[in-house]
Amino acid sequence: xxxxxxxxxxxxxxxxxxxxxxxxxDNFFESPHGHIDLSRARRGGLAGGFxxxxxxxxxxxxxVTDRDHLPPALDYHYSLDLAMKMTAKLFEIERESHGDFxxxxxxxxxxxxxxxxxMSGILHFEGAEAIDANxxxxxxxxxxxxxxxxxxxxxxxxxxxxxxxxxxxxxxxxPGLTPLGFELVKACNxxxxxxxxSHMNEKGFWDVAKTSQAPLVATHSNVWNLSQSTRxxxxxxxxxxxxxxxxxGLNFAVVFLREDGAHDANTPIETMVDxxxxxxxxxxxxxxxxxxxxxxxxxxxxxxxxxxxxxxxDAMRARxxxxxxxxxxxxxxxxxxxxxxxGA
Ligand SMILES: [Zn+2]
Numbered sequence: 001x002x003x004x005x006x007x008x009x010x011x012x013x014x015x016x017x018x019x020x021x022x023x024x025x026d027n028f029f030e031s032p033h034g035h036i037d038l039s040r041a042r043r044g045g046l047a048g049g050f051x052x053x054x055x056x057x058x059x060x061x062x063x064v065t066d067r068d069h070l071p072p073a074l075d076y077h078y079s080l081d082l083a084m085k086m087t088a089k090l091f092e093i094e095r096e097s098h099g100d101f102x103x104x105x106x107x108x109x110x111x112x113x114x115x116x117x118x119m120s121g122i123l124h125f126e127g128a129e130a131i132d133a134n135x136x137x138x139x140x141x142x143x144x145x146x147x148x149x150x151x152x153x154x155x156x157x158x159x160x161x162x163x164x165x166x167x168x169x170x171x172x173x174x175p176g177l178t179p180l181g182f183e184l185v186k187a188c189n190x191x192x193x194x195x196x197x198s199h200m201n202e203k204g205f206w207d208v209a210k211t212s213q214a215p216l217v218a219t220h221s222n223v224w225n226l227s228q229s230t231r232x233x234x235x236x237x238x239x240x241x242x243x244x245x246x247x248x249g250l251n252f253a254v255v256f257l258r259e260d261g262a263h264d265a266n267t268p269i270e271t272m273v274d275x276x277x278x279x280x281x282x283x284x285x286x287x288x289x290x291x292x293x294x295x296x297x298x299x300x301x302x303x304x305x306x307x308x309x310x311x312x313x314d315a316m317r318a319r320x321x322x323x324x325x326x327x328x329x330x331x332x333x334x335x336x337x338x339x340x341x342x343g344a
Contacts, residue, residue, distance in 0.1 A: 004045025004310045005326060006114060008334040010249025010291025011124075011198070011220035012036055015086040016054050017295045018093075028093045028101070035294035035305040038100060041119055044309035047331065048110060048120035050148055050219055053086040054296070055079045055129050057155075070164050070174075071155040074129045080137070083130030087144060090123060103145045107339050124196065124219075127153030127162070133180055135187050142191055147342065148219070149188060150196035151181055152204070154231075159184045163201040166230045167261030171237075173230055176203030177211075185211045194341045197221075198251075198291075201230070202237070209240050214341045216246035220291030222256045223278045229256050235282065242283035247337040249291020250275055252299040265301040269315040272300065276329065277319060285325055289333045 014036045018026060023033045031037040036046070057071050058078050094103050097118075104110045104120040113120035123145040131137045131149075138146070152162035159181035161174045177185070185208055188195050197205050197218045209216055218241065224232035233241070233248065241248055251257070254267040257275060279288040292299070294306060303311055316326055 004043070005313045005330050006047040007045050007290060007309050007330045008047055008110070009049030009294070010247075010289055010334065011050050011052060011126075011251070011296070012292060012294040013052055013054055013126075013296030014294065015051055015089050016056065019082075019086050019089050020056060029097070035292070035299070037306075038097070038119060040305050040307040043307040044305075045313075045330075046119070046306045046309060047114050048104065049122070049292075050124040051090055051121040052124050052126040052296070053083050053130070054126040054153060055082045070162060073156045073158075076129065076132065079129035083125065083141075087123060087141070090121060090145075093121075105145050105147060106342060107335055110335065110338070122147050124148040124150075126150050126196070127155070127199065128157050128159050128184065129153075131159075131184070133158055135184065138184070138187060138191070138193070142193060146193065148194040148196055149184075150199055150219075151177070151184055151208075153199045160204045160207075161201060162199050162204075163230045165255075167255070168228045169230050170202065171205070171224065171230045171232070171234065172202040174201050174203065176201070176205075176207035181207065182211055189213045192342050194338065198231070202234070205237055205240075209244070214244075215337050216241045216244040217337060217341070218247075218291075219249045220251040220253075220293050221248060222251050222275050223282075226275055226278060227256055227259055227261060229261060231256050238279070238282050242287055245287070245337070245340055247287050247289055247333060248279055248283065249289045249334075250279070251297070252290075252292045252294070252303060253297035254300060255298070257300070263298055265298050267300040269300055269302045269311060270319075272312060273315050273319045276316065276321075280325075280329075285328055286333055286336065288329050289337075290330060 030039045151159040154162045222232045
């Protein structure tokens with residue numbers, strides 16, 4: 001049997017699973033739970049990815065049940081505590097792996113891990129709740145390894161508002177960046193931290209587009225024309241991503257793949273390839289990658305977990321994608337956009 005095609009992945013919520021769920025026998029190396037552990041990653045060819053620090057809603061805060069409205073903003077100190085806990089978990093994984101898992105701070109780190117057969121992870125903040133208005137924490141977390149940040153998850157922060165989850169709805173749902181949000185974008189440009197647009201509403205997207213000097217990146221979003229979710233990208237947004245030499249990572253979440261937006265794991269792999277094909281035709285083969293949302297979403301049952309990545313590769317091949325194109329989508333394009341964003 002041939003070894004699996006190496007995959008670099010734009011988004012996972014594995015740190016959330018490992019720190020929040022208290023599941024029996026759960027750990028990073030070999031686990032019966034969730035989508036990613038080192039063993040399944042190796043079987044599926046998952047060479048590395050963005051490991052999100054996502055702050056769950058405060059259980060002591062009022063619960064918002066109306067899905068059309070954004071969850072409330074989070075308390076800064078509550079968020080910082082959890083960001084420390086999840087960042088610490090990533091360091092713990094690295095330490096306990098004895099070299100089999102490495103936190104990457106440069107493209108050279110990513111490539112040398114791949115050469116050595118080690119899995120690599122990029123520290124990413126999905127929402128900037130743990131960053132203060134003076135951006136002191138941005139500097140501190142940068143030095144700890146933070147190389148990618150979304151100004152918002154789907155709720156307000158001091159930097160922007162975020163996009164609520166709605167289907168058959170435009171991503172234009174509210175106001176864009178705050179004055180501090182513009183400062184955050186400029187600071188990320190200076191520090192060469194990647195800015196992730198995936199949970200921004202449309203006004204926020206355009207505010208980043210007109211401000212940022214870096215390629216525009218949506219780590220885990222899909223095609224709005226195929227699945228009309230507020231979390232997906234319109235043609236106009238896709239064109240801006242292409243024109244900036246940016247990148248879109250395909251989200252495996254069925255709700256962002258399916259035309260009907262249904263929460264149904266019985267979703268054909270072909271639907272994923274439809275999005276890939278649309279993206280390639282619209283923005284070019286060099287600007288499309290994968291952004292699984294493993295451990296954060298319901299994904300097609302035909303993939304099931306990280307070990308199922310070769311199923312998607314086979315489906316791309318069946319659609320007519322050649323080896324060179326598949327290598328770009330699965331791995332090389334992420335290296336390209338990170339090189340353009342972080343520098344060599
Ligand atoms: Zn997300």
